[in-house]
Amino acid sequence: MKQVEMIVKIISEVAHFILQEDPNRMVISLHKEKDGIHLAILDDKKRSKKEIENLKRTISIGQRPELSGYYGNLAGNNLLGEARLDLIGWQVKYIDLNETRDGLKIDIWVGSEDFDKDKFNIPKK
C-alpha cells in the first residue's frame, strides 16, 4: 500500500473513532521523517477506566500481516458501524493510547522496514 494512502486510511479510521463520541475538540498532528511517521491524535472526551482498558487490549495485538493484508483494508472505509482501532493496530509499527487531562491521546508510529523506533521515543514496555 502506498504510504499516503495508508496514512489517509489510518487518519480516517481514528478520526471516525474520535468523532463517534462527539468531542468538542480533535487535533491531528503528523510528524514525518525519512523512514517513519508519527501521528498523534487528541480529543477532549473523558472515557471510563474500563473503556480505556478495553481499547488498550484491542490495539495491543501487535503487527499481524496475515490479517492486515486482507481485512486491514477495511480501515478508513467504514460506512456503517463502529470505528475499529484493531484494524490499525495490526498494520502499524506501534500504537499507544493514553489519558490526558482533557481526554485521550492516541500515538501511532508508521514506518518502513528500515524504521528505527529509537528515533521516535516509543515507550518501553
Add this chain to the structure above:
Amino acid sequence: MVKDYNYHILIIYFIAIILLSFIFFDFYDTINGFIKIQASASRLIADYFAIAGIGGTLLNASVLSLLSIFLLLLLKVKISGAVFAAVFTIFGFALFGKNIPSILSLWFGVFISSRITKKRFIEYIFIALFGSALCPVFSLISFEISSNPLIGLLGGFLFTVMIGMFLPPVAIYMLRLHQGYNLYNIGMTAGFLSLFISSILRNLKIDLKLLEFWSQKSSHIDIFIVPLTCLLFIILGLYKKPKEKIKAFIELQSETGRLPSDFITSISKEATFLNMGVLTLIFYIYVIITKSPTNGPVLGGLFTILGFAAFGKNLRNSIPVVIGVILTALLLQIELNSPSIILATLFSTTLAPIAGTFGVIAGLIAGSLHLILVQFTAGWVGGINLYNNGFAGGLVATFLVAIIDWLENASIVKLKR
C-alpha cells in the same frame, strides 16, 4: 515454525479423522475413493460421499486441512479465529468440491499475485485459503470439458492459477462493498468472478448444467464425528475455571460478528471454543430434527459453522438469520430438508453480522432475502462457485448495507454507535 498447542490440537484432530476413515471403512475403498476425488467433477452439488464413498472423502478433507495447517505454520501465522475458520471451511468443503490439484493450483495463483504486488505471501494467506471456493474450475476444464487429459490438466492448471492471481484485488474490493457484513467474503468474490468465467465458458458453447450428486442416505459417521467434535471443543472451553469461561462465553454473545471479529483475541480462547462447540451442536440437532441427510454438503455446512464460530458467528447473531430462512421456506412451502433449503439454513449464518449489528428484525429480513436469492445464484454461474451461499449472502449484505446507510444519512433510522 509457530509453537502453539492449538495447532497441535488441530493436527491431532485431523490425523484422528484419517485413522477413523481407515478403521471404519475398507482400506482399498478409502484409497480408491481418495484417488477418484482428485479427478472427479466438483461443481455444485458434487457430494463426494455419493461420488467416492465416505472413507475416501474424509481422507481427502483431512489431507487438505493438514496441508493448510502446514502452510500456516510455514508462514508463521499466529493462531486466531481466522485460522480456525479457514481450516474448518477447507475441511467442510473438501467433503464436496475441493481436492488437492485444484487447491494447489489456486494457492500458486495467489502466491504469484503476492509476488507481482511485492507483498509477502502471508498478507494474502487467508485469501488463498478461503479462495479455494473456485476449485471446481480446475476439474471442469481438466476432466469435464477436455477430451485430451494432458491438455485438460494443463489448461485447468493455467486457468486456475490465473483466477488465483485475480482473487486478492477483487476480494479486497468486495470486502469494502458489503463493509464486512458478509462473513464469507470470498464467496462473494468467487461469485463475482464466476459471472465472468461462466459467461466466457458459455460463449464457448460449454454447457454448465448443475451437477446432482446428493446422497440421500445418512452417513452415520456424523454420529461419531460431529457430536464428539462439539464435545471436544466444549471440554477445551470449560477446562479450568468453568464459571469464568461461561461468563466469557456469555460476553462473546454480545459481539456483532462483523468481519474481522476474532473472538480469540477480543474475548478468550476458551470462550471461543465453547461457542464453537455449542453453536455447532445446536445446528447438528436441527439437522437431525429435520431429518436432513448427513451427507458431504450438510456436514460441510456444520464444519463451516464450527470454524466461523471463532470468527464472527455466535448464538445471538446467527439464530435470527436462520429463523428468517426457515419462516420463508415454510411460507414458500418448501421442505426444510430439501438440498437447497438445508444448505441455505446452515450457510445463511454468513449474514450473522447483520443481525449482530442491526438487530433481530434486520436478521430476519436478511435470512428471508438470502433464501429467495440463493436458490438461483448457483445456476447463474453453473455451480463453479462452491461458496454459493457466500455469493448470495454478499449480495444481500450489500443491498441491506446500502439501504440502512441511506436511511441513516436521511436520519430516518439512528444506529447505536
